[in-house]
Amino acid sequence: MAGPPRFFHISPEWCGQERLVQLFRLNGHPSSCHDGGRLAQDILFSQGAGRAPLSDWPRARLLTGLYRHAPHWQPPLEAWRSFAFLDRHFPQARFVLTTRDPDAWLFDRLTREGGAAARAHAHHRGVAESGLPDLWLADWQAHLAAVAAHFGDDPRLIRVDIDRESPQQLCEHLSQFLPMPRHPPGRAWLPARDPAQDRRLRAVLEGAAPARPSDAGDWLEDVARFCLRGLEPGEGGLPGVSRFYCAWDGAARFSGRDGSAQPIALADALAVARPGVHFKLGRAEGVVNDILRLGRRDPVRIDMEDSRWMGSAHGDPLGLPVLCHNRRAGARNVVLWPLPGQHDIGMPGFDPQAAPDAIPFDQKLDRVVWRGMISGSLMRDGVKPGPASHVYLTRLAAAGADQALRAEIWAELSQTSRLGFVRRFIDHPDFDLGVVMAWAFRDFARDPLLAPYCRPREGPDFFRRFRYQLCLGGYDHGSNFITAINSRSVLLAEEDGWEVFYSGRFKPWKHYIPVARYGADIQEKLAWARENPSECKAMSQAARAEAARFADPVLRRELLDRILDGLAAAG
Known part of the structure; x- marks a missing residue:
């Protein structure tokens, strides 16, 4: 006899996920929420790799918090959009769509948790945080339309307007699927508003983009030329690359140094590594997402290991260009690229919003x-x-x-x-x-x-x-x-x-x-x-x-574009 169904929450953050988890756990039903972004990462990696998702969460009756927006330099993941993929793998599941007043949701998404979601989305989309509400609203409306088109009047879709319906009412509705005798005491779906949110909103609206330097073109050319120095493709292969080497074909294939597949997949125009991969291979995922953020799909070879002696007089010869975060002076075919997780805009030393040193x-x-x-x-x-x-x-x-x-x-x-x-x-x-x-x-x-x-x-x-x-x-x-x-x-x-x-x-x-x-x-x-x-x-x-x-985030994107242009020109 089949047990009670699984429930997937297919709404973004700040749409009542904490209360959903509370009411499921209150009634003894195992639930998984967010898990540091691993839920979203697993779903999207599985979607791109063509495998069944969520094998590490076999007991969870409710899965919610299907997003990731930290660290900010990794692309935000929104696996709550992957309802069709989840439906294919869990045909008996129920899907909970919670909705609320759009303006109130936008306010929370911009300002809760110190603006973490806004920071990640602005970084990934290359826009000011003040430009996010219009983009988010369009995305949300598109999601609602896609949900309606997929489910129609299918009763497996459970719609909840959290501005009008209480958690207690949802408990009563869910009781037809699994025991829900205990109701949460409070009627609010969301935590109380924090006064810091208003200050955060003012900071978003008052933020100004840095003025473009008059010599930006010359500066970009100089930095790109330095990163591309020693670019001389020829014979010699790739004998010095590390076990974290990853060749991306610009489409769906990510290959290691022996030609076998690396555990990275492309899903929804994002590169997503399998949860738990070594952080140095995760750097390759970061480089590919840097490229995708530019609207490009240039095939590249990546080796983000430390201490790259290859291509130099004291390392193995390198016949093909490889993107690395470090090289020896005078090295050949080692093209420099910012190190994901350390050199990204917003990281220490690269944060345009950081307070300056005030001590003379x-x-x-x-x-x-x-x-x-x-x-x-x-x-x-x-x-x-x-x-x-x-x-x-x-x-x-x-x-x-x-x-x-x-x-x-x-x-x-x-x-x-x-x-x-x-x-x-x-x-x-x-x-x-x-x-x-x-x-x-x-x-x-x-x-x-x-x-x-x-x-x-x-x-x-x-x-x-x-x-x-x-x-x-x-x-x-x-x-x-x-x-x-x-x-x-x-x-x-x-x-x-x-x-x-x-x-x-x-x-x-x-x-x-x-x-x-x-x-x-x-x-x-x-x-x-x-x-x-x-x-x-x-x-x-x-x-x-x-x-x-x-x-400067604008200069950074233009710099990466120029490095890729130089690689493409070298053949």
């Missing part, structure tokens, strides 16, 4: 500051360093209580570049340094060998207290470069031989003070900075002006 240079502490993961490698005299620090950390964890083995491993770990620098200057009065262990290695912060060098994670206000910020190379380019240089401090940056998409615009002695490899001359460069405060202020001002352009 002269009022900052006269010390060098640095925090970061010990993601360097064993220091060597040659160009290529030795084993990476995470190799030693893994060995240290495996050593257990073997003190002799731990001492042997520590002797080499302490000679990796970042940890070695921190150990040299940890007690020096001119420096405020500290290791912040990445989440996967967080337990090492309590290890007696590493604990003396570990410090808590700090926000931008902490670093802006200091006159001199430091950028140290890790496995490749130091990830704090752009946040540090976009301040009224002056940046001292290690010249590590790595390039990312913005590197060509930041020049030593014009925008930052260059530091020798492994920070060998840091004290000499600090002494120079202290003797030349006017030059430091000029560098800082020039750096902030340059950084602002990389945080």
